[in-house]
Amino acid sequence: xxxxxxxxxxxxxxxxxxxxxxxxxxxxxxxxxxxxxxxxxxxxxxxxxxxxxxxxxxxxxxxxxxxxxxxxxxxxxxxxxxxxxxxxxxxxxxxxxxxxxxxxxxxxxxxxxxxxxxxxxxxxxxxxxxxxxxxxxxxxxxxxxxxxxxxxxxxxxxxxxxxxxxxxx
Amino acid sequence: xxxxxxxxxxxxxxxxxxxxxxxxxxxxxxxxxxxxxxxxxxxxxxxxxxxxxxxxxxxxxxxxxxxxxxxxxxxxxxxxxxxxxxxxxxxxxxxxxxxxxxxxxxxxxxxxxxxxxxxxxxxxxxxxxxxxxxxxxxxxxxxxxxxxxxxxxxxxxxxxxxxxxxx
Numbered sequence: 615x616x617x618x619x620x621x622x623x624x625x626x627x628x629x630x631x632x633x634x635x636x637x638x639x640x641x642x643x644x645x646x647x648x649x650x651x652x653x654x655x656x657x658x659x660x661x662x663x664x665x666x667x668x669x670x671x672x673x674x675x676x677x678x679x680x681x682x683x684x685x686x687x688x689x690x691x692x693x694x695x696x697x698x699x700x701x702x703x704x705x706x707x708x709x710x711x712x713x714x715x716x717x718x719x720x721x722x723x724x725x726x727x728x729x730x731x732x733x734x735x736x737x738x739x740x741x742x743x744x745x746x747x748x749x750x751x752x753x754x755x756x757x758x759x760x761x762x763x764x765x766x767x768x769x770x771x772x773x774x775x776x777x778x779x780x781x782x783x
Numbered sequence: 784x785x786x787x788x789x790x791x792x793x794x795x796x797x798x799x800x801x802x803x804x805x806x807x808x809x810x811x812x813x814x815x816x817x818x819x820x821x822x823x824x825x826x827x828x829x830x831x832x833x834x835x836x837x838x839x840x841x842x843x844x845x846x847x848x849x850x851x852x853x854x855x856x857x858x859x860x861x862x863x864x865x866x867x868x869x870x871x872x873x874x875x876x877x878x879x880x881x882x883x884x885x886x887x888x889x890x891x892x893x894x895x896x897x898x899x900x901x902x903x904x905x906x907x908x909x910x911x912x913x914x915x916x917x918x919x920x921x922x923x924x925x926x927x928x929x930x931x932x933x934x935x936x937x938x939x940x941x942x943x944x945x946x947x948x949x950x
Contacts (some may be wrong), residue, residue, distance in 0.1 A: 620852050625845065632840050646840060650848055657852055719834060721827045741832045743803055765799045771828060772797050779824050 618660040618668070624653055627669055630742060631676040637737045638680040638730055648683065652676040673752040677734055684730065724774045725767075731755075732767035739764060786819055793825065 618624070631652050635645035652675045656668060663671065718726075725736055734753060738744045746764075750757040789812050795801045796809060812818070813829035 620849075625848070628844065628848075629836075629839050633835055633838050636838055637835075646844065649840060650844075650851075653848055654851065719827055719830070721831045722834065725831070736831075737835075740806070741835045743807070743832075745803065761799055768797050768799060775824055775828065 616665060618663060618665055620653075620657055623665055623668055624656050624660075624672075627672050628653060630669070631672055633741060634673065634676055634734065634737050635680045637725070637733055638677075639683055640726065644683055645680075648676060648679045651679055670748060670751050673738070674754065677753060681730065720775075720778065721771070724771050728767055728770060732763050732770075735760060735764050736767050786822065789822065793822070 628649055631649045632645055635648040635652075636642065639645050639648070652672055655675050656663070656672050659671070725733055728736065731753070735749060738749045738752060739746075744752070746757050746760050749760045753760070789809070792801060792805055792809055796806065801809070810829045810832060813822075813826045814833070818826050
């Protein structure tokens with residue numbers, strides 16, 4: 615069996631993992647920490663891995679770490695700053711939400727409003743170009759579940775574009 | 784130009800019926816310069832991949848992680864034989880044993896280097912040896928051989944000292 619090299623097999627995946635982590639956490643520093651942890655965990659498992667399985671497992675680790683980070687942040691926010699949550703929830707019109715963040719394209723902003731699972735699926739399908747089967751493996755859900763979530767995500771995106779178009783934005 | 788095919792693909796895209804290849808066709812189509820006005824609104828949707836791929840880790844990331852990986856190689860289960868586990872102790876013990884052996888050998892050889900006892904004709908000097916016998920008898924020391932090794936010319940006073948050294 616071919617031996618796994620950190621430089622050739624693990625390190626080149628860093629930007630893919632970074633984009634998924636960044637999509638979910640929306641924080642560069644956190645995403646960077648998550649990628650670092652993901653690569654180290656992959657490297658420590660190299661004895662049990664085949665070269666082809668590295669990317670899928672890496673995505674799974676990265677996704678789980680990102681979700682953990684989000685949950686931790688969530689509990690902290692509820693504990694220390696409830697006002698922040700209320701404020702974020704109050705401006706509900708898509709136009710308001712989307713104008714709020716400058717320097718980000720509409721599509722990025724629409725995706726960032728989706729539930730985490732849908733965000734991850736959009737990321738893996740529309741950015742990284744993964745088959746449903748692999749996405750199901752990465753997220754540890756069924757293929758049918760992947761399709762349903764992707765369907766909802768794309769419908770939401772389409773709906774938002776039509777709405778914004780009608781508003782003349 | 785007929786955009787029916789693209790429109791069809793787009794419709795199927797929203798329904799999640801497109802394959803990865805077809806989605807790539809859509810991306811390429813929307814990536815070109817002249818997209819018809821009625822489709823232009825979706826241009827951005829298919830730009831997400833290109834846009835997102837500009838997100839990269841900071842430049843010093845590689846350096847840091849490589850330092851970590853090279854510092855901490857994965858913990859490998861290594862076969863440790865009984866010999867390699869105990870060899871430091873065995874070696875230390877052997878070293879001590881060698882030192883002790885050499886020490887005792889040199890000690891012995893130093894003792895053996897002492898001059899052979901001089902054969903003394905006791906009968907020739909009865910006067911001297913009578914005195915000696917008295918001294919050893921009073922000291923209650925039974926090192927006859929040792930006393931014999933001391934030169935007969937030696938003054939009597941030094942004899943007890945010589946026997947002390949032997950003990």
